[in-house]
Amino acid sequence: MRPLTHPSIENVRVEAILHALSDPVRAAIYAEMQSDGCPQSCSSFASVRAREIPKSTLSQHFRVLREAGLIHSERQGVEMRNTSRYAEVEQRFPGLICGILNAYRQQADENA
Amino acid sequence: MRPLTHPSIENVRVEAILHALSDPVRAAIYAEMQSDGCPQSCSSFASVRAREIPKSTLSQHFRVLREAGLIHSERQGVEMRNTSRYAEVEQRFPGLICGILNAYRQQADENA
């Protein structure tokens, strides 16, 4: 099991962020992580439980979020502690994340 | 040659926009279209001329932008008139495009 890699904030790229969040599952996970401040394990997310996502797929999703620089993952016992790197990303790309999450929220509201 | 399809603004999806703009070439084209208000043909873009992009690839890029709802394309004689649908998109998803274009600009500045 190779160690988890996190890009330093200055190496975070816009295209990687957009790509990561262009997947509705990943966007939902990230949004949920955003609203709930405390670290959460991969399988604890409501957006994950709702759809039935195979765990290998889930693992990939978290890797994409991680390597895009959006989240920080750390092993804590048997599970993973995932936290958003929002503050850093917001400082580097002001308004980017907000705009994206708002848009998703808006879209979700329409279907409600 | 099948007719060009443009989604109506209410059918525009965030994930499609993010996907479209997660490609640096498409993002550059769109940004350029943004800054220059008047309609431009596909091959007229500086970002296109700089890199040497095969025209079949270019055609696909424009299709992705079009079907994401980001641009409007219209045949005008032998060439294409492409215009940004920014105003509509901004109304539907306030701040989204701005955040993205700012982020790309910021990133470009760093490499300058």
Add this chain to the structure above:
DNA sequence: TTCGGTAGTTCAGAAAATACGAACATATGA
């Protein structure tokens, strides 16, 4: 009205990215 050039599209096969089952790794508690 035909010919030549220009701008872009479509098609088909190659290449790259993604999805997911099965096997594996790692930590915990009994």
Add this chain to the structure above:
DNA sequence: TCATATGTTCGTATTTTCTGAACTACCGAA
């Protein structure tokens, strides 16, 4: 030590993207 839980990795199937070649549509000149 063993059973269980959380997540990763690997291999392969599927999907998406890229691009050269052929094609379409339009224009202007002869």
